[in-house]
Amino acid sequence: MKNKPVCYVPERIIPEVYSGTPTFLGLPKISNKEELENFDIVTMGVPWEGICTWGSYTDCELSTKTIRSASARYGGYMLDYDLDIFDHFTGGDYGDCIVQNGNYDVTFNGIKEKFGEIMDAGKFPIVFGGDHSISNPLIEVFAKKYNGKIGVIHFDAHMDNMPSFGDEKLARCSPFYRVYEQENIDAKNIVHIGVRGPRNHPDALGNAKKFGATVIPGMDIKLNGWKQAIERAIEVASDGTDAIYVTVCSDILDIANNPGGPPDPCGMTSFELAMMLHECGKAKTEAFDYVEIYPLEDKANVSSHTAVWMTLHLLAGVTKRKFNL
Amino acid sequence: MKNKPVCYVPERIIPEVYSGTPTFLGLPKISNKEELENFDIVTMGVPWEGICTWGSYTDCELSTKTIRSASARYGGYMLDYDLDIFDHFTGGDYGDCIVQNGNYDVTFNGIKEKFGEIMDAGKFPIVFGGDHSISNPLIEVFAKKYNGKIGVIHFDAHMDNMPSFGDEKLARCSPFYRVYEQENIDAKNIVHIGVRGPRNHPDALGNAKKFGATVIPGMDIKLNGWKQAIERAIEVASDGTDAIYVTVCSDILDIANNPGGPPDPCGMTSFELAMMLHECGKAKTEAFDYVEIYPLEDKANVSSHTAVWMTLHLLAGVTKRKFNL
Amino acid sequence: MKNKPVCYVPERIIPEVYSGTPTFLGLPKISNKEELENFDIVTMGVPWEGICTWGSYTDCELSTKTIRSASARYGGYMLDYDLDIFDHFTGGDYGDCIVQNGNYDVTFNGIKEKFGEIMDAGKFPIVFGGDHSISNPLIEVFAKKYNGKIGVIHFDAHMDNMPSFGDEKLARCSPFYRVYEQENIDAKNIVHIGVRGPRNHPDALGNAKKFGATVIPGMDIKLNGWKQAIERAIEVASDGTDAIYVTVCSDILDIANNPGGPPDPCGMTSFELAMMLHECGKAKTEAFDYVEIYPLEDKANVSSHTAVWMTLHLLAGVTKRKFNL
Amino acid sequence: MKNKPVCYVPERIIPEVYSGTPTFLGLPKISNKEELENFDIVTMGVPWEGICTWGSYTDCELSTKTIRSASARYGGYMLDYDLDIFDHFTGGDYGDCIVQNGNYDVTFNGIKEKFGEIMDAGKFPIVFGGDHSISNPLIEVFAKKYNGKIGVIHFDAHMDNMPSFGDEKLARCSPFYRVYEQENIDAKNIVHIGVRGPRNHPDALGNAKKFGATVIPGMDIKLNGWKQAIERAIEVASDGTDAIYVTVCSDILDIANNPGGPPDPCGMTSFELAMMLHECGKAKTEAFDYVEIYPLEDKANVSSHTAVWMTLHLLAGVTKRKFNL
Amino acid sequence: MKNKPVCYVPERIIPEVYSGTPTFLGLPKISNKEELENFDIVTMGVPWEGICTWGSYTDCELSTKTIRSASARYGGYMLDYDLDIFDHFTGGDYGDCIVQNGNYDVTFNGIKEKFGEIMDAGKFPIVFGGDHSISNPLIEVFAKKYNGKIGVIHFDAHMDNMPSFGDEKLARCSPFYRVYEQENIDAKNIVHIGVRGPRNHPDALGNAKKFGATVIPGMDIKLNGWKQAIERAIEVASDGTDAIYVTVCSDILDIANNPGGPPDPCGMTSFELAMMLHECGKAKTEAFDYVEIYPLEDKANVSSHTAVWMTLHLLAGVTKRKFNL
C-alpha cells in the first residue's frame, strides 16, 4: 500500500484516529462507510465496560486508546517471516463505535452497526475491546454473513460461558453461552483454548459439554506443546465451516506476559500465543478481536504492545494464506 | 429524603449507577426520564475527551467514574455548616450520556438530549466531565430555559476562549468563545475567575474584552482575598439575569491541591475554592459543572475527592438560599 | 545528650529499633523497662489497624516503620527556633508493642502495658499509630497517672466520637466517645480542633455537645487564623487540669500536605499545624500521639516526614517551657 | 462443605478474618481453638518481618493481608483437574498469630502456640508469612507431632542455611541450619530445590553436605524438566518418613512471575511450580507454608494471586491422594 | 522575537535541544558560541549529581531534561502581567555542559567554560541543575564579570553553608561556605531566605553570622508575609553591588508544591515564591539558577512545571525593569 507503516523513519507522519490517539499502526483514518472500499483490513474499537464481575478489574474501555498508542511504534514488516503485511494488503482505522456507560442496548447496537458496515464491505476486521461481552454481538454479525457456517476459536483463561451473572445475560462472563444459543451457529465448531485455574465456575466444563463445544485446557498446551493444541483447535473450528472467528482475552497469557490483564498465572507466553495465532491466520480466520486489557495497572502499556504483536503475527498468517507465501 | 446518604453507617447500601461505579453519594439511580420527577438535584456524567490541546494530558473521560467512586465515602451532612443537604432536598444520579470517541456531533447531541431532560423537568443539575468543551452545549441548553437571561461564572486557570484550535471550533480551549457568540446570551454577564500563568494565549484577555466579559485573575484572589473576588463575580453574573451557571475546571486549584489536574501551580487552595463556590450557591446558581480531572496521574483519586467536597460546599449554599437557612 | 542526633554528619551511626528500621531520629534503642531511666523523651509504636470504616484506606500499621525511616534524615536542632531539643533532653526509642491483627484485646493490653511503663517511669511519651482507636487506651493510662485531671486536644478532620461502628465500640471512629465516658475524665476539657467536611456523621456535633466537649472547626482556623484557635483550645484543655494530652490524626492536614493520609481537602497546611503544636508544647502538654498515615499511597513518604517535623515543633515548645527558653 | 467458595456468584458473601481483610477464599472464620474441630484445612498468618538481610526488601509482614485479599477472587474448583477441593474438604481461616516487631521470642511463641493448636486438632495447616524465619518454629512443632519422622521440601532461590546472620541465629537466611540441628529430624530427608544465582553464600552447598541434605539446583529443573526433579525430591523426603512439610519462598519463581518478590531471575514459571506442588500434594505432604511476598513493589498484587493458585494446586493434589481421585 | 513561543498553536514546531528533549519553551537551539550573539536570554543545563548527603534523594541530574519537557507546554506570555517576555527579548537554549559522574573537576570545568561563554557574550543566563553544588562555580564566574560587586539571594530550606561534607568541600551542602570564602565577594551581600526545619545543622546560623551573611527564615515569611521579606532581601543584596545572582533550591517550596523535591514541609507555596522572584527580577538580578528537582518521585513532573513558572515570573520582572513597563 502507499505510505505503508515502516518503523525507524523519523519523518513518518502518523495520523490520529481521534485527538491524542494515533490510528492503528499509523494506517489511514477511515472517516465514513464509503471509504471502507479502499482498505482490505479494517480496525475498529469498542471502548466499553459493562458489568464488572470482579471489582478491582475495571477501565478496560481505555484500551482502544492504549493499543493504538503502542502500535505507532511498529511497521507491518515482520522480520520473523521476512514478510511485510502491507506489501500485500491495504489497511485503515475506522475509529470507535458509539457507547453509553451502563447501557448494553445503545452499545451493542453501536457495535453491530459499525461492525456490520465492515462486514458488508467484505473487509477483514480487527476489533479491540472493551470487555469480552462484545464478542457476542460481533459473532452474531459475523455468523449472519456466513449463514452460520462459522467456527470460533476462543483463547482465554476463563470459559466465559456462564448462563448469566446474576440476572444479567450480557455480562462479560457469559458471551459464549449466548453464542452457544445463537440459532444459526453450531456449537460443535467452538473451541475454548487455554482455560485454567480457580477463576472458573464448577459448571464451566459442563456448559461446554452440554452444547458440544470443545475445551483444550491451558495445562494441555503447557504439557504437550502449542503446536498439537492449535492443530486440534483449527480442525474442530474448520470442520464443515466457511470461516473462523478468533477471539482473544488477554488473560490467555500469563500475568507475567500481560501485566495489564487479569492476574492469572500459569498461562501462555507471548511467543506461544503468537505461534498459535499465526496458525489461525494461515487457516481460514476471517475476523479477529482482542479484549480485556486494563491499562491502569500497566503504566508502560506492555499488554497493549503485546496486543499489537499478536495481531501482526495473526495477520502475517493471513497474508501467507491469501497470497500463497 | 428517605435513605439519605450518611457516612459511618456500615450497613449502608450504595447503589451502582452502572456496574463497578456507585451512584454519586450513593443516591438513588434514575433509570429514565419519568423518574426525574422524584428528585430535586440530578447528577449526570459526560465521559468525553475531544481534541487534546496538550498531548500528555489525556483520559479525563474516566473521571465520571472516579468522582462517583470517591463520593461513596461521604454523606450530605456538612459539619462546617451543621447542615444536611438531604434533609431539604432529594437527589439522584441519572448516569452518563451517549458518546463516541472522536465524534463531537454524536456526543454533543448526547449531552444536549440528556441535559435537556433534566432542565425540562426543572431540576438542579450537577454535571461531571469530561473536558471543558462540554460546557458549550450545556450552557446553550441552560440559556434556552432562561431565555438567555443568565450569568456564567467560570473558574479556571485558563480563559478557554480561543476562537478555535487549528480548525476545530469545539475544542476544549474554545467553549467560551462559542458562548460569547451565542445569540441569546449577553457576554457582559460572563466572568472568568482564577485565570493565571503561561498557559494562556496572548489573545485571551483581548477576546474577553471584545465581547465584554469580565476577568478576575488568580493573582487578584491571592493578593486581595477570595471574598472580594467572588462578590464582584457574583455581582457581574447577577446583573439583570435570572440564573447563574457555574463551571469549574479543576485547574483553578493549585496542582498541589489537584494532583489529577493539569500541572498549573500558583492557584487556589481547596478551601478558597470551597468558600467561593459556597457563595455562588447562596447566590442564584441553578446549574453546575466540574470538568477536567485526569485520574491516571492521581492514583489515590485526590482530585475526585476534592470535586465531591467542592460540589457539596456549593450545594450547601444552594440549600441555605432555597430554605432561608 | 551524648551522641545527639545531628544531620549532615556522614559518619553518624544510626541504630536500628528492629532490623530494617532506624530508631526515631537515630536516638538510642531502649531494650527494656529498666533502661527507661536514662531518657526524658521516649518513643513507642503501635502497628495496629483495627476496624476499617472506609475500605480503601488500609495499612496504617506500616507507619511505625515509615515515620522512623523518615526521621533518620533529621537532627533535633530546629533552626526556626535556634534551639536543639537534645541539648536539653535525652531521648530514646522503646520499639513497638505487641499486636495481633483482628484482636483488640491482645493489642490494647499490649498498648497499655508498654505505655504504662513509660508513664510509670515519668517520661514524656511520643506514640506513633496505627489507627486512631489507640488513643482510647493511651488516654486511659494517661488519665490514671494524673488522677483524671487532664485535658485533651484532638487535631483531626473528623470527630471520631461515634458511639460505635456497627457493634464495635473500639473502632477508629469511636475513641473519643469512649474517652467521654471514662469516669475520671471531665469531657469539658476535651477539644476537637480542625474538624471539617462531609466525612462527619450528622450526630458528631451533638455527641460532643452532650458531653460538653468543645469543637473548633477547621473553617474557623482558616477564616480567623491558627493563633486564636489554638489559644482557645489550650485554654479549654488547661482549665483546672494538670496535664494535656495531644493527639493528631494526620488528616487535620490538607491532603495536599499529607498525601499518605485520608483524602480530606480544605485542611491545614503543615505550617499551620506546626505552629499550633508548638503552642501546645509551650502549654502543659505531657504526652503526644500521631496516627493514621497510610504509606502505600505515598511512595516518597511525605506524610511520614511531615509527622517528624510536627513532632519536633511540639518538642521544641516543650523544651522552651521546661527550660524557660 | 456448606457455602463452599465458588466464583462468579454475585450474591456470594465473603466473611472478613479481620476488618478490611477477607478470609482465605472466603472460607468461614475460625474464632477460637474449639471451632477448629469443624474444619479439615486451616489457614493462619504470620505477619512478621525479622532481621532484614538486604535492606531494600522489607514489608513482607503485609502479605498475610494481600494474599487473603487476592484469594477472594477464587473458588476451590480447579478446572484443570475438574475437581472441587471443597466438595471433599471443609476449610476455615484461623487469623494471624501474635507478633511484636523486633522481638523473635514473642513472635515465635505466638507462632508455636497457634500452629500447635492446629496440629493438636489434627488439621491440615496452610501458613502464610512473613519472612522465611518462621519455617523454623513451624517445622519444630510439625516434627514433634510426627516424632521427627518427617521430610522437608524447601522451594527457594536461596539455601537459607547460614549458621547465623551476624550474631542472629533466627534470621531469615538461617532457618534450615536450625532445622538441620533439630534433634529429632534427620537432615537426610531435607531437600532444597530451585536454588540458584549469586545471592547464595559460598558455604551454602557445604552446609547442606555437612548435614546430609539434598540440593536440586534451579538449573537442573530448567535443563532437565520439573518432573524428574520433583520425583527425586519426593523420593528423598519420603524415605522412611511419615509426613512431608512443604515450604515455599516466593523467589523460587522467576521475578517475572513474582513481581512482589526478591528480584531473582532465571527461576521457575508459575506453571512449573504449580506442577511440582501438585505432585507434593499427591505425595504425603501434611503441612504447607508460603513466605516472602513484598506487596509494596507489586501494586496489582500479582504475587499474592500466584500464592493462591500455588496453594490450590497443592491442595488439589492432597484431595486426589486422600480421596483416591 | 521571530517565532516566539506561544501556546495553543497546534502547528507550532518545537525544536529539540538534543534528541527526545525540547529546547526550553521551544526557543531556538544555540549550537555554538558564535550563535550566542543572537539571543538576550540563554538557557543551559548542568545534569550533575555529586555527593549525596541523604541517600534516598538521587537522580537530580535528570531534571535538565524534565524541566525542558515541561516547558514546551508554555509560551512567554504571562496573562498575570499582560506581558509577553519575548515581545521584548530574544531567547535560546545552549544545551548542557560536559559532566562526568563522580568527577567534580571535569564537571566544574564544564560548567565554568559554558557559563563563561554566556557571561562573556553579555547574556542573561538561566541555569538548570543538577544539585546545589553547581552554584559555587556559577557564582565564581558571575562575580568575576562584575569584579565581585554582586549580591546573592539564595532561596532554600537549607543553609547549604557547611564547611564540608566529611572531607568533600564541594558537596551540595557546602556551596555557600565556598562562596563566603571567595575573595572578591563580600558575604554581607548574601541572603539566605526561606530556611527552616530539622534538616539544618546546628552550625548553620553561626556560619552565616561569622561571614556576615543575612538569614531570613521561612517562618518569618509565613508569619509576616512574603512582601516585607523579599524587600529586605533585595535591600541587602543590592547594597553597594552592581548585580544580583538569584539561586533557588526547589525545597524552598513546601513539598506539597514540589513533589519532586526533598520532603520538606512548612515551606512556601508556589504563589509566594513566584511573587518573590518577580520582585527579584524587577531588582537588579542578572543571573538565575534553579536546582535540585528529583523526577523519579514525581511522575507528572509537577516540580518541573513549577520551575518553568517560577522562571517566567522572574523573567517578567526582568522585562519590566529593562523596558520600564
Place this chain on the structure above:
Amino acid sequence: MKNKPVCYVPERIIPEVYSGTPTFLGLPKISNKEELENFDIVTMGVPWEGICTWGSYTDCELSTKTIRSASARYGGYMLDYDLDIFDHFTGGDYGDCIVQNGNYDVTFNGIKEKFGEIMDAGKFPIVFGGDHSISNPLIEVFAKKYNGKIGVIHFDAHMDNMPSFGDEKLARCSPFYRVYEQENIDAKNIVHIGVRGPRNHPDALGNAKKFGATVIPGMDIKLNGWKQAIERAIEVASDGTDAIYVTVCSDILDIANNPGGPPDPCGMTSFELAMMLHECGKAKTEAFDYVEIYPLEDKANVSSHTAVWMTLHLLAGVTKRKFNL
C-alpha cells in the same frame, strides 16, 4: 582476591564508585589509569542517551547507576556452577566516562579514551550503557587491539544496522552498520542473535546480507532451543578470529523478564540468555557490554538485577575457560 564480594555478610563494607552509587558488586574503586594494573576484570559506565528513535523510551543514561545499585546485593559465587569468580580473578570499578548530552563527539571520545585505557592495560572490560550507539566506538577500540581479528555476537530484538536515523549515522539504530563498515573488521564474523518482531525495518535482513553478517532470529531460538543457536553463533564469531566481543541489548529478553526495557514480547527468558552468555564466556569472549535499560518504568530495578546475573553467568564461563575448570 582480597575482600572478595560475598553476600550475607552484614559487616561487609561496600565502596562507592561515586556518591550514592556503590561500585559494581562492591569491588574496589579504580581511581586512575595506574591502578588498572591491580585488576583482571574492569567495569566502566557510559551514562549516555543520544538520538531517541522512539519517543517514550528515554533515560537509559540512568542505568549505570541502577545496575551498580542492584549489584551490591550479590557476591561472585555462583552456586549454579559451585564456582567463585573472585577466587580466580581480581576485579574493580573504573567509574563512568565523560559525556555531554546531545554531543556525540565529546561522548564518543570519552568512551574511547577510558575504554582504551582498559584495553591498553590488557584487562577484561565490562561496560554498562547507555544506549546501543556506544558499541560502535567500543568495538572500534577493541578491534584495534586485535588487529581486526575479532568476532561480534550481538544479542538484541533489533538489528540496529540501519545506515542512519534521518541524517544521524551514530544513532542507536545504526551501530552495526558502522561496525560493518569498519575497515579492519570482517562482517562475516558478526552474528545478530535473538532479533524478532515488528520493530525491525524491512531493510534489516538485507543490510546484514549485503555485508555478510549472520542472523539467528529469536524464533529459531524459541523453536529449536538456545543450545544449537549459541553454538552456531560462536562458530561464526570464532572462525579465524582471536577474540569475541559480546554485546547485549536488554530487549533480547522478553519484556516480561525485562520490565525496564523496550516493550518487546516473544523474547528470551533470563535463563535462556544466561545459558547463552555462559557459553560465550567459555568461548573466546574478551569484552562485554550490556545496554538499554530504562529505570523509570521499573521501580524495583528488575532489569538491573537481571543485568548483574547475566554478567556473572558470562564471567563464570570466562573463569572456566581461563582456569580450565
